[in-house]
Amino acid sequence: MKSSLLGVDSCTAGDFAHWLKDSSPQVEGLMQEYAPRILMGQYLQEVVSDIAQKFNHSGIQFARVNASVRNVRRTSAGFEVHTANGVRLVDYIVLAVGHLRKRSAFPDIEQYFSNPYHDLSRIKKIPAGSKVGVLGTKLTAVDMALLLRRIGVAHVHMFSNSGQLPLVRGLIPTSCEDVAFEKCPGKSxxxxxxxxxxxxxxxxxxxxxxxxxxxxxxxxxxxxxxxxxxxxxxxxxxxxxxxxxxxxxxxxxxxxxxxxxxxxxxxxxxHPMPLANALKIRSMLRAGELSVHAGYKSMRLKANEHFEVDVSDSLLELDYVIDATGVSGNLAKLDSVLVENLIDSGMLSQYEFGGVAIDPETHQLFEQPGAYAIGPLTQGSLFYVSAMERLVIHAERVAEHIVKSQCPARSVHNPLYVGARS
Ligand SMILES: Cc1cc2nc3c(=O)[nH]c(=O)nc-3n(C[C@H](O)[C@H](O)[C@H](O)COP(=O)(O)OP(=O)(O)OC[C@H]3O[C@@H](n4cnc5c(N)ncnc54)[C@H](O)[C@@H]3O)c2cc1C
Structure with a gap:
């Protein structure tokens, strides 16, 4: 998403762009562009430091705990949060675990990558000259195709049901006054x-x-x-x-x-792709380095540890495959000890359209007072859940609900966000 559209403040559109402008004259030029992700990381670090300072000035303790949460248990005294470093007791819990790893469709097979962004360092070691398949044809698949081009692989085959690439982002106007922004009134x-x-x-x-x-x-x-x-x-x-x-x-x-x-x-x-990426994809297509296939049917691992993929126009023979289809809505396919434990204890339940079942107004987990989820885990109960601008609004809803539901008779330790990178 363009820098001018991003930020963590729901009242100030483009908070990130203002930060870029204030940070340095060199990065100001990125305001209408796609800023490098590393700058977004720096911006978020500053936001978190500011918030920590504000909390401390108000006498509220703000702690960052660097540990993987393995389980959360409801007790009469609150929620126990279990990590390798010990157990903490909190009154509220918010699952903000982002894009969790998926289980591999080909466990223990090194040539198959189920989680492109988690597996980047391994993907970068794919030998030049390999034939690589990318399952999916949207933004993540485009990112992977461009990475594979830099590595110098022999050929990239992108494949999906539709075989359609993202369209291309047009110019962003400086003013949107003439744009007809009304809501869609229907329900189908x-x-x-x-x-x-x-x-x-x-x-x-x-x-x-x-x-x-x-x-x-x-x-x-x-x-x-x-x-x-x-x-x-x-x-x-x-x-x-x-x-x-x-x-x-x-x-x-x-x-x-x-x-x-x-x-x-x-x-x-x-979710269109930036023009710069579209130009690179075009040059790959023109150079015969990339093919895009529709009608993906199935994938098999052959005895020689190569993959055979059925698509509508051919049978592909591939050395490596990257799954670029995004997060799984099926909780059983997530590779997370925490999610497994929470399903086992009944704290998390699968929603019929994917992700965890929540109350879409408050983000409270189904029949679990005091426990909430935001982000990709809630895809299904809600529709648009992973972009920063939505996370900001969803986090505000959680915070409002916690404040309203606080029981004055009970002391509030604090709410705990599990994950919480942004
Ligand atoms: C390649 C890519 C590009 C994107 N570009 C944009 C964009 O341009 N604009 C936009 O708005 N959004 C974009 N997104 C969406 C992006 O996911 C969100 O904007 C944002 O990063 C989500 O923040 P989050 O805190 O919910 O999740 P994350 O940033 O994924 O953070 C979740 C954190 O939880 C931690 N965690 C998970 N499980 C546990 C556990 N058991 N115990 C402790 N910690 C745990 C993880 O390690 C991680 O640090 C992009 C996503 C990807 C993958």
């Missing part, structure tokens, strides 16, 4: 399409904007279209404020249909 996928098509501002961009399937031709059109402001992208960005409510209004049948048929389409349009 069809209503959403009607709303999206209402002004057809995408129509002049190129023929086949909704239907085109040829990856290379489409990318050419997309790169050309990205030279301009693309109103429809701004509408979709604006949906961040109401898309959770829309999701909650959708029927069970519609939600299932979304996951079955439209999730890939949504990801392509809602």
């Amino acid at each position: 996928i069809l209503d959403f399409f009607r709303w999206f098509r209402r002004e057809k501002t995408y129509a002049p961009e190129y023929v086949g904007f909704i239907t085109m399937r040829d990856v290379s031709v489409r990318l050419e059109h997309e790169i050309e279209a990205a030279a301009h402001v693309r109103d429809w992208q701004l509408w979709l960005d604006g949906s961040k404020g109401w898309i959770d409510d829309y999701w909650l209004r959708m029927s069970t049948k519609e939600k299932r249909r979304f996951y079955r048929k439209y999730q890939g389409l949504w990801m392509s349009y809602r």
Whole structure:
């Protein structure tokens, strides 16, 4: 996401951009760009230090504990938080564990990477000259394809059901006054399409904007279209404020249909790639270093420890495969001792549309007073849960609920955030 759109303050849009501006004149130029992730890390460190100082001045203890939480147990005195270093007692607990590792579909097979961002150092050791498959064709897959190009692998095969790449981010206007930002009023996928098509501002961009399937031709059109402001992208960005409510209004049948048929389409349009990445992907396609395949059916490990992958246009033979399909909504597929223990004790339950079951208003875990979750674990109960701007709002809801529900008769040790990097 562009720097100008990021921040941890729900009242001040673009707090990160202001920080960039104040930090140094050199980084100010990044305000309308995609700033390096390391700068985002520095910004968050400063935010946390500021908050710690404010707490200390108000006489509230703020402690950062560097330990992996293995279990949380409810007792009559509060929640026991178990780490290798010991046990802490707290009155409230918030699971903010981010993107947890997935279990491997091919356990103990070194050539298969289930968690691209966790496995970066291993991925960087893939020998140049290898044939590498990337399962998925959205932003993470694009990141991986570009990394593999830098490593110098022989060929990258990206594959997914849709075989569609993300579209390309257009210019961000300095003012959005003329943009029609109204909410989508309906409650179905069809209503959403009607709303999206209402002004057809995408129509002049190129023929086949909704239907085109040829990856290379489409990318050419997309790169050309990205030279301009693309109103429809701004509408979709604006949906961040109401898309959770829309999701909650959708029927069970519609939600299932979304996951079955439209999730890939949504990801392509809602989360476009930066122009710089699109240009690199185009040059890989032109140089014959990358192919993108639709109609992914299955993957097998052969006796020679190579992978065989069925896609609609061929049978791929691959030396390595990276799973770039993102976080798992199926809790049983997560590789986390904490999640396993919490499922066993009944504190966490699987929600039918993925992630943990929570009250979407308060983020409290289903039938677990005092225990909350935010972030990717809640994908399913809510819709848009991992972007920083949403996390800020969701964290505020948790904080409000904790403050309202405090029982004055009981002393409050403090709420504990498990995870809490941002
Ligand atoms: C490549 C990539 C790019 C992204 N780009 C953007 C972007 O541009 N804009 C945006 O808004 N969002 C972006 N996101 C989404 C991003 O996930 C969030 O913005 C943000 O990092 C999430 O913060 P978090 O604190 O919820 O989770 P995380 O940042 O994942 O932090 C969770 C923390 O919990 C810790 N943890 C997990 N389990 C335990 C345990 N049992 N005990 C103790 N600690 C534990 C983890 O080690 C980690 O430190 C991106 C994500 C990825 C992967």
